[in-house]
Amino acid sequence: xxxxxxxxxxxxxxxxxxxxxxxxxxxxxxxxxxxxxxxxxxxxxxxxxxxxxxxxxxxxxxxxxxxxxxxxxxxxxxxxxxxxxxxxxxxxxxxxxxxxxxxxxxxxxxxxxxxxxxxxxxxxxxxxxxxxxxxxxxxxxxxxxxxxxxxxxxxxxxxxxxxxxxxxxxxxxxxxxxxxxxxxxxxxxxxxxxxxxxxxxxxxxxxxxxxxxxxxxxxxxxxxxxxxxxxxxxxxxxxxxxxxxxxxxxxxxxxxxxxxxxxxxxxxxxxxxxxxxxxxxxxxxxxxxxxxxxxxxxxxxxxxxx
Amino acid sequence: xxxxxxxxxxxxxxxxxxxxxxxxxxxxxxxxxxxxxxxxxxxxxxxxxxxxxxxxxxxxxxxxxxxxxxxxxxxxxxxxxxxxxxxxxxxxxxxxxxxxxxxxxxxxxxxxxxxxxxxxxxxxxxxxxxxxxxxxxxxxxxxxxxxxxxxxxxxxxxxxxxxxxxxxxxxxxxxxxxxxxxxxxxxxxxxxxxxxxxxxxxxxxxxxxxxxxxxxxxxxxxxxxxxxxxxxxxxxxxxxxxxxxxxxxxxxxxxxxxxxxxxxxxxxxxxxxxxxxxxxxxxx
Numbered sequence: 008x009x010x011x012x013x014x015x016x017x018x019x020x021x022x023x024x025x026x027x028x029x030x031x032x033x034x035x036x037x038x039x040x041x042x043x044x045x046x047x048x049x050x051x052x053x054x055x056x057x058x059x060x061x062x063x064x065x066x067x068x069x070x071x072x073x074x075x076x077x078x079x080x081x082x083x084x085x086x087x088x089x090x091x092x093x094x095x096x097x098x099x100x101x102x103x104x105x106x107x108x109x110x111x112x113x114x115x116x117x118x119x120x121x122x123x124x125x126x127x128x129x130x131x132x133x134x135x136x137x138x139x140x141x142x143x144x145x146x147x148x149x150x151x152x153x154x155x156x157x158x159x160x161x162x163x164x165x166x167x168x169x170x171x172x173x174x175x176x177x178x179x180x181x182x183x184x185x186x187x188x189x190x191x192x193x194x195x196x197x198x199x200x201x202x203x204x205x206x207x208x209x210x211x212x213x214x215x216x217x218x219x220x221x222x223x224x225x226x227x228x229x230x231x232x233x234x235x236x237x238x239x240x241x242x243x244x245x246x247x248x249x250x251x252x253x254x255x256x257x258x259x260x261x262x263x264x265x266x267x268x269x270x271x272x273x274x275x276x277x278x279x280x281x282x283x284x285x286x287x288x289x290x291x292x293x294x295x296x297x298x299x300x301x302x303x304x305x306x307x308x309x310x311x312x313x
Numbered sequence: 314x315x316x317x318x319x320x321x322x323x324x325x326x327x328x329x330x331x332x333x334x335x336x337x338x339x340x341x342x343x344x345x346x347x348x349x350x351x352x353x354x355x356x357x358x359x360x361x362x363x364x365x366x367x368x369x370x371x372x373x374x375x376x377x378x379x380x381x382x383x384x385x386x387x388x389x390x391x392x393x394x395x396x397x398x399x400x401x402x403x404x405x406x407x408x409x410x411x412x413x414x415x416x417x418x419x420x421x422x423x424x425x426x427x428x429x430x431x432x433x434x435x436x437x438x439x440x441x442x443x444x445x446x447x448x449x450x451x452x453x454x455x456x457x458x459x460x461x462x463x464x465x466x467x468x469x470x471x472x473x474x475x476x477x478x479x480x481x482x483x484x485x486x487x488x489x490x491x492x493x494x495x496x497x498x499x500x501x502x503x504x505x506x507x508x509x510x511x512x513x514x515x516x517x518x519x520x521x522x523x524x525x526x527x528x529x530x531x532x533x534x535x536x537x538x539x540x541x542x543x544x545x546x547x548x549x550x551x552x553x554x555x556x557x558x559x560x561x562x563x564x565x566x567x568x569x570x571x572x573x574x575x576x577x578x579x580x581x582x583x584x585x586x587x588x589x590x591x592x593x594x595x596x597x
Contacts, residue, residue: 025436030448037452144584148577150528152535152551153569160562171558247441254447255532259555270536273451285440285448292441 011304019297026289031075033285034064034278045088045276058088062279084286085279087272094283098265102287104174105264108187108256109249111180113242115188116195121238123192124199129226131204139196146193151252155186155259172261179260187256191245198241202234209233236306243299247292254288334585340578348394357385359392359545368561378563381553386563389545390571396546397527397575400461404526405519407465412472413508413515419473420480421503430473437470443529450538460539464529468522475518479511486510513590520586524579531572547572 034041042059043050059065062085063074078084084094127139159182163171170179206212207230215225254266261267269284329338347354356375363383371378377386419430437445446463453459480503483489489506497506533539534548542549547568554564 021432022435022439025432026439029436029440029445033448033452036449038454041452144577144580145573148524148580149573150531150569150576152532152548153565153573156551156555156558156565157569159558160565164559164562251442251444251447254444255536258536269447273447273538278452281448281451285444288444289440292444293439296439 012301015297015300015304019293022293023290026293027076027079027286028072030282030286030289031072033282034062035068037278041278045278079286084283087280088277089272089275089280094279097268097280098283098287101263101265101268104262105253105257105266107174107180108183108253108262108264111184112186112188112191112249112252112256115184116191117242119188120192120195121199124196125203125226125231127196127200128203128207128230129222136200139200143193143196143200146189146196149189151186151190152255152259154189155182155256158182158186159259174263183256183260183262186259187249187252190252191249194241194245194248195238199234199238202237203230206230206234236303239302239306240299243295243302246295246299250288250292329582329585329589331585331588333581334589337578337581337583337585340574341582344394344575344578345398347391348398351391351395355385355388355391357388359388360384360543368557368564370561370563377567378561380550380564381557381561386550386567389550390547390567392545393547393550393568393571394575396457396540396544397530397572400457400464400530401523401526403461404464404468404530405522407461408468408522409472409515409519411465412469412474413476413511415469416473416476416478417480417503417508417511420477421484421499421507427477430477434470434474437467440467443467443532446529446533447536447538450533455533455538455541457540457544460530460533463533464526468526471518471522472515475514476508476511479514480507483507483510513586517583517587517590520579520583524576524583527572527579528576 037044040055042055042062042064046054046058056065063071066074082095084098086093087097090097123139123142127136130136159171162169162182169182171182173179203226207226209230212225212229215229216222220229250266253264254269256262257264257266258270265284265287269281269288272278272280272284329335361384363379365383366375366379367381367383369375369379369383375385375387377390380386380389415430419427440448445467446460449463449466450459453462484507489502492502492506530539530546531548531551534546535552536548537552540546540549542553550568551565551572554561554568557564
């Protein structure tokens with residue numbers, strides 16, 4: 008197991024380096040002069056030269072790259088052009104809000120999807136199954152930038168039950184968490200249904216039933232337990248969708264997280280902050296994938312990468 | 314591998330895989346026709362403004378109502394369909410061709426090229442979903458061209474992975490080895506024998522990819538990073554609707570409904586095609 012973990016950790020290093028390199032090169036993709044783009048056409052040459060020096064863009068490319076990687080290792084990603092605040096601090100301040108939203112949405116997804124998937128599998132081919140499957144496909148097809156506003160229209164505007172935007176108590180969290188959790192719930196429910204169905208076909212379930220185990224127990228105790236491995240995997244894979252979905256959801260509900268910070272920084276052409284947000288989200292995703300793989304290895308001792 | 318029965322001898326629902334898939338196909342075809350003939354079907358010019366009627370709700374004259382500048386929403390939804398299909402077709406074509414070719418070459422030749430493509434795939438997959446597209450459009454500037462470029466950059470990866478895997482498997486199949494033993498050249502083996510085995514999977518991926526590209530364009534435009542006003546895009550229209558959730562919810566309802574329906578259509582169709590192409594069901 009130790010070797011497996013070490014190997015998996017080592018495999019992550021080149022990916023992180025690749026991600027960092029890509030994010031570093033982003034600013035050099037800006038058409039024309041990035042500094043001129045940030046300051047606008049009317050900026051004085053002295054101003055342009057000053058910002059260029061501040062961003063280090065006047066140095067040779069390899070020096071910039073080394074400085075970027077060196078800073079990254081020390082947690083120094085430069086300062087925001089707009090507020091002068093260190094990028095790391097600006098991003099860290101927004102992190103708890105995004106984490107809160109992500110955890111809440113995953114909770115919503117699990118609480119809805121797993122019972123729905125298990126019930127659909129247990130009553131396969133019935134109206135219950137049909138309803139659950141259709142709901143799941145709807146959940147996948149309805150974009151969250153439509154679901155969010157719809158929920159806001161119904162529950163905030165029409166019924167007046169919940170606040171339409173901002174972060175505060177639990178009431179503020181409900182609509183964003185459902186918006187972000189719904190597509191995840193849909194994918195999870197489909198996966199749970201398929202996975203439980205697969206297990207129900209196995210001989211050991213049949214054997215348990217033959218020995219007089221009740222149908223409910225066979226589904227919950229035998230089939231469901233073994234179907235957890237693919238469910239955990241899909242949960243890990245879908246974490247990426249949660250992160251991207253957070254960018255959209257935070258924008259809809261004015262939720263003060265990293266996603267909203269990213270979009271605001273793009274509007275202000277605050278490239279260091281844009282880079283910081285992108286790096287943080289991508290690194291979080293890589294870490295989540297790593298954890299999923301490790302959990303996978305722990306849940307199923309047969310799985311080892313060699 | 315047995316030859317499948319001729320398509321002419323099968324009913325449509327067997328080919329696309331069930332009644333849901335047929336429903337999906339119908340939605341997609343209707344939407345495509347609407348997009349194609351939008352200029353003739355639209356009751357009004359999608360950019361004509363009637364400021365006196367701004368934000369007016371749905372009625373006989375304007376079935377979907379009017380937007381914040383008094384433009385007919387039905388006409389704009391129809392015009393937006395053209396953008397959605399344009400993005401879907403371009404992104405899926407570019408990414409499926411580029412991805413399939415790179416994946417096939419990587420899987421067939423192995424070695425340093427495979428290593429290079431695989432590492433590139435790993436790095437691109439380290440960015441969740443749309444994030445890289447958001448980053449690219451953020452630095453390149455918002456425009457339709459940049460959306461097409463960014464979505465293709467992230468789109469080819471899925472096809473490359475898929476085809477690479479299929480090719481690795483096909484390389485070992487007897488008829489491919491037989492072709493090689495008979496002296497067939499590499500391009501012939503690759504394009505005549507190996508790639509066709511991957512085709513059904515690519516078609517399924519492309520159908521679901523249409524849904525993905527359409528949602529992604531709408532998401533980028535919603536975030537203000539995609540198609541710029543006054544060009545009507547469903548995402549841009551939703552973005553404008555956010556400011557009027559209180560007084561004019563119809564700004565949000567109709568463009569969103571259009572996205573959800575079309576995406577649902579492609580998803581139903583893709584799911585059906587996948588079931589129809591599933592080797593397990595073919596063998597049974």
